[in-house]
Amino acid sequence: xxxxxxxxxxxxxxxxxxxxxxxxxxxxxxxxxxxxxxxxxxxxxxxxxxxxxxxxxxxxxxxxxxxxxxxxxxxxxxxxxxxxxxxxxxxxxxxxxxxxxxxxxxxxxxxxxxxxxxxxxxxxxxxxxxxxxxxxxxxxxxxxxxxxxxxxxxxxxxxxxxxxxxxxxxxxxxxxxxxxxxxxxxxxxxxxxxxxxxxxxxxxx
Amino acid sequence: xxxxxxxxxxxxxxxxxxxxxxxxxxxxxxxxxxxxxxxxxxxxxxxxxxxxxxxxxxxxxxxxxxxxxxxxxxxxxxxxxxxxxxxxxxxxxxxxxxxxxxxxxxxxxxxxxxxxxxxxxxxxxxxxxxxxxxxxxxxxxxxxxxxxxxxxxxxxxxxxxxxxxxxxxxxxxxxxxxxxxxxxxxxxxxxxxxxxxxxxxxxxxxxxxxxxxxxxxxxxx
Numbered sequence: 001x002x003x004x005x006x007x008x009x010x011x012x013x014x015x016x017x018x019x020x021x022x023x024x025x026x027x028x029x030x031x032x033x034x035x036x037x038x039x040x041x042x043x044x045x046x047x048x049x050x051x052x053x054x055x056x057x058x059x060x061x062x063x064x065x066x067x068x069x070x071x072x073x074x075x076x077x078x079x080x081x082x083x084x085x086x087x088x089x090x091x092x093x094x095x096x097x098x099x100x101x102x103x104x105x106x107x108x109x110x111x112x113x114x115x116x117x118x119x120x121x122x123x124x125x126x127x128x129x130x131x132x133x134x135x136x137x138x139x140x141x142x143x144x145x146x147x148x149x150x151x152x153x154x155x156x157x158x159x160x161x162x163x164x165x166x167x168x169x170x171x172x173x174x175x176x177x178x179x180x181x182x183x184x185x186x187x188x189x190x191x192x193x194x195x196x197x198x199x200x201x202x203x204x205x
Numbered sequence: 206x207x208x209x210x211x212x213x214x215x216x217x218x219x220x221x222x223x224x225x226x227x228x229x230x231x232x233x234x235x236x237x238x239x240x241x242x243x244x245x246x247x248x249x250x251x252x253x254x255x256x257x258x259x260x261x262x263x264x265x266x267x268x269x270x271x272x273x274x275x276x277x278x279x280x281x282x283x284x285x286x287x288x289x290x291x292x293x294x295x296x297x298x299x300x301x302x303x304x305x306x307x308x309x310x311x312x313x314x315x316x317x318x319x320x321x322x323x324x325x326x327x328x329x330x331x332x333x334x335x336x337x338x339x340x341x342x343x344x345x346x347x348x349x350x351x352x353x354x355x356x357x358x359x360x361x362x363x364x365x366x367x368x369x370x371x372x373x374x375x376x377x378x379x380x381x382x383x384x385x386x387x388x389x390x391x392x393x394x395x396x397x398x399x400x401x402x403x404x405x406x407x408x409x410x411x412x413x414x415x416x417x418x419x420x421x422x423x424x425x426x
Binding site for chain 1: 242245246247248249250251252253292293296297300301303304307308322323326327329330331332335399402403404405406407408410411412414415416418419422423424425
């Protein structure tokens with residue numbers, strides 16, 4: 001249990017998706033002009049991450065891994081290695097999961113759909129989602145770990161995008177050099193935030 | 206045989222192979238319409254792989270190859286793809302190409318492939334590729350799309366190579382693994398550890414964007 005909590009804290013603060021791995025930067029930069037929309041996108045990303053990482057774990061464990069198909073085909077399948085299909089399978093799962101989530105939310109809660117609607121399709125090509133699944137495979141996590149990892153890296157991403165959106169709302173009133181406006185100053189601020197997040201590295205878990 | 210030659214000649218007469226417009230397709234993304242600094246696409250991988258020049262170089266080639274070929278394939282299929290499912294079709298094409306590139310890297314450049322780790326697979330979600338498919342390949346002829354892919358690929362390449370150059374030079378004191386400061390007789394040149402960490406990447410890219418936008422005169426609202 002304690003390990004799962006540690007993993008959660010680690011992936012929110014120490015190995016933050018944005019500040020340590022630069023994942024999901026595109027939407028992080030594009031949708032961080034207002035706190036409300038940033039919040040909406042962040043929640044949607046967290047939601048999709050929490051579902052897709054464990055689902056991709058199941059896929060990896062029971063279909064793609066070397067010899068994974070032996071539960072289905074018996075001993076002769078021990079040599080089948082479908083790892084080269086990993087990227088395609090994962091992105092297919094993510095794209096269809098996003099589609100599914102979109103339909104469910106539309107049915108269950110039209111209000112939430114109204115506020116998230118436009119962001120949902122964007123999530124399919126958010127590299128934080130595919131990246132988390134890839135890291136999950138690379139670090140050989142278990143099912144429980146991957147669920148915690150998916151959720152907490154989503155929270156980490158949410159934290160980052162809300163923080164930068166709040167700063168950018170304030171930035172409107174400051175006098176930034178013309179060529180530095182927008183992307184340039186956001187990059188430098190993200191760097192400064194990353195420096196602050198680096199201090200979490202001192203926490204030994 | 207004779208027929209194909211003839212049609213090729215007719216096309217040439219309509220527009221030369223390297224007409225002004227086509228040159229513009231290639232050169233525009235290099236500066237005035239740069240995918241990273243102006244269109245704000247593909248930042249993730251631009252930052253993650255740039256601690257050293259060697260993996261960055263490989264990454265730049267890989268991304269260019271994927272953009273060019275996915276542009277070509279989607280452009281060839283553009284009249285066959287139903288509008289509603291185009292995103293999935295595009296993702297499938299990109300994912301296939303990326304898997305191919307990944308396998309080639311694993312087979313012939315294993316060390317670099319280890320260094321790039323998950324970031325090769327993440328070319329799939331690199332917004333530049335999707336962006337070019339949506340914005341260009343879906344509505345243009347194959348040859349133009351290939352040129353557009355080349356232009357965007359090179360535009361992406363020079364920015365990430367510039368970032369990697371500064372990060373490797375000031376972070377590890379070398380260029381392509383060659384120890385520069387020792388070679389010019391400054392073995393005690395202080396190296397900046399921040400350059401190797403993510404913070405350095407954000408800072409260097411932010412400053413490069415500043416310089417590049419000041420040069421092209423682009424101002425964001």
